Amino acid sequence: MSVFGGTAPHKVAVFVRDGALPIETGIVHRLFGQARDAGGRALYEVATCALAPGPVRTDTDLGFTVPHGPDPLVEADTVLVPAAQEDYVERPHDPLAPELAEALGRVRPGTRVASICSAAFVLAALGWLDGCRVTTHWRSTGFFRAMYPHIELDPDVLYTDNGRVLTAAGVASGIDLSLHMIRTDHGAAVANEVARGTVVPPHRDGGQAQYVRRPVPEPEGTRTGAARAWAVEHLGQRPTLAQMAAVASMSVRTFTRRFREETGVSPGRWLTARRLDRARELLEGTRLTVDDIARRTGFGTGASLRQHMHAELGVSPGRYRRTFGVHTAQ
Template sequence: MVAFVHPGRHRVAVLARHGLLPIEAGIVHRLFGQARDAGGRLLYEVVTCALEPGEVRTDTDFTLNVTRGPEVLGEAQTVILPAADEDYGERPHDPIDPALAEALAFVRPEARVASICTGAFVLAAAGMLDGCRVTTHWKSAACFRAMYPHIDLDPDVLYTDNGRVLTAAGVASGIDLSLHMIRTDHGSAVANEVARSTVVPPHRDGGQAQYIRRPVPGPERPATARARAWALANLHLQPGLKEMAEQESMSVRTFTRRFCEEMGLSPGKWVSQQRLDRARQLLEESDLSVDLVADRSGFGTAASLRLHMHAELGVTPSAYRRTFRGTASGSPPPDA
């Protein structure tokens, strides 16, 4: 995981193209535009640009008046490409539009670049996804594979993070990816506050499934809600599959099936995510020793916590605390 933290306000540029899905551009402005440090200072400046300043057609019955041109991309630390309704054609290997290629040439080599939904087609055409694990909307996966067979596409996840290059599957996962980038930059406290203000879940792991064929039950209580609440309250006890199934009076087999149907991932994967989230929260917001953080988040030992954090985040607990305690409090992290 790479934290992109810069002096002053971090500039996020959104590239609006004809056929824009306006909700995806709005997500970026809404989420990044609300992020503040402990002193209430805005952490990001979000700007919108187009290939040419002027009216940009959307996929709705209104247009956007965009006053900035593509040179704005060269001034941004993060560049985000929402989807447009003409991101890919019927013929594989169509060359990228020259005006679009010229615009992307403004992007600085060190900038972070992200796509939402079929915006991934643009990054792929520009050669920016080579060597990356990426995602796009599941309905577009077959077309993407036909056009870019050399790129590692995973159509079953919400988003991917390759460090400098990130991709999100669709509208809702654009929210998840934006919160993930804010959390990477400034820690869970800042991202969670943005999520609360926007009334969205604070965290969905990128590896969660895009599409769950059987929806979560509506008015009635979800079948595994009691087990999940119990597990969250007892992470320090290292809850297992058998104990969770007992909370719902189900067999392990039935519980596992119902859990996957509701959550889009296995109970074990879900518990691992919750443990890691709890450990990150404690490292950011408390002065507990690493041993106590490991105990209270269900990892048992500091060695186990270090192993899991390094595998998932690429950092040790101590390094994570030094970085994100400083960022969340408004002070720059070491070596930022």
């Protein structure tokens, strides 16, 4: 039995906008459309809607012909808003046109609403994310924080669930979020069957931190830059704060203060991040054992590397290698 009660299919409205990402719209239809009860009855009724019926431009050469205007929003039990190309344009003000606000204003109070990827900006502009813990695509987190500093943003998770308000991090995170909602509504058995039919795991380990591109090389021309470059070259020797300060020809106290000013973090925190960067490179591109990688990156032991990877990325070294390793399929 659905947590929403009743026997009628749960109504899902997918609200698309010009510049829509076809994959995100398709995810919702594919997953919710597969959900069936034990008797084979469809558990969801999915309707795609827009500001007006008719053609909707996408971010590809593939267009949509949307059958509905905003009317399905009024009767929907769940409203999903996928991302659109315009969400990625940084603006000094809320990216919400009056007609868009008017259309989404038809959503009934208490309706479950969810965003995929950068559509979190739309929900935030409507005030629907106030008081919630949310996420969005990692490339948009800086802009999101600048626009909505009062909203708690978690950039490391695949999705968040605040009860009636949910957000997903990126394109494929729409799969994770959809399966989570199906699981919440109808239990693990139904969600697992949908996952099997889509050939995806019912759960993904870790958060989006593991997908973030590693930082670019350290900037040059700073007082602590030479010490940072030296430390990166000697990670396996477990460089100390005193050694780094000596390379920079500073006292430990002055070096620590200057380091924080230039990087925004402590030397210890920075070293851990660089060790993880190097460990990820070795996990992706070599067949070295976890213990060997731990020694080469200054973690010392495999147990220490596992602990830090779980804390920072939410996955084990083995799981990370199976996901990203170039030798995995060989």
